[in-house]
Amino acid sequence: SQKIEQNSEALNIQEGKTATLTCNYTNYSPAYLQWYRQDPGRGPVFLLLIRENEKEKRKERLKVTFDTTLKQSLFHITASQPADSATYLCALDMGDTDKLIFGTGTRLQVFP
Amino acid sequence: DGGITQSPKYLFRKEGQNVTLSCEQNLNHDAMYWYRQDPGQGLRLIYYSQIVNDFQKGDIAEGYSVSREKKESFPLTVTSAQKNPTAFYLCATQGGNMNTEAFFGQGTRLTVV
Secondary structure, eight states: OOOEEEOOSOEEEETTSOEEEEEEEOSSOOSEEEEEEEOTTSOOEEEEEEETTOSEEEETTEEEEEETTTTEEEEEESSOOGGGOEEEEEEEEOSSSOOEEEOOOEEEEEEO | OOSEEEEOSEEEEOTTOOEEEEEEEOSOOSEEEEEEEOTTOOEEEEEEEEETTEEEEOTTOTTEEEOOSBTTBOOEEEOTTOSOOOEEEEEEEEOTTSSSOEEEOOOEEEEEO
16 A cells, blocks of 8 residues: 655754755655645644646745655755744645545754 | 534543544535544544545544535544544545645544543
8 A cells, every 4th residue: 555754753954944854655656745734733734736747836935846756755945934843744645546645744843 | 614613622532432523514525534643643544535425444444433424524433442542633625626635624632531
């Protein structure tokens, strides 16, 4: 079955730097890959979606890449701010099995 | 307001009891999901439904049951067969094409006492 791996350790960076989070998956490539933000005690909130035929997608300070050869997606936050501190989850939408599968998430901490 | 409503926010259960978590949506979405999240962990899929009166097991369905009698509602019952029910439960919906974002409720924190 499809497995999703995200950095289990927290990522600590200084304000203003670029944060890069990794999402790796096994087996076949999904039709779509999504990134979510989750704050403690809250439900995840959608950030970006990238399709398998897209290499890169941007939204303000966020950038997502999708490499189906490496079976990997990278999520970048440029000019990071303390308010960006949260857990970031990637999710795979297989497109035909009709279910959304989430990774374990990476906790990001941005220090002033 | 459009959205997803989960209730209650906090729920305490005695061992051996069944409890039902509510999830209601007014987004007119076809797909609904239930996930379980343990401390410091990701989301694990319990059950999902793409259409009324139909649902499928996810990765950790044992000890849980669901129903989808109405498009707006997808309640989850945590039965006494679930040995470790203490967790944060999240309900989500997704639009018709499956290539759209998922919307989440605020979650129910279930604790066994």
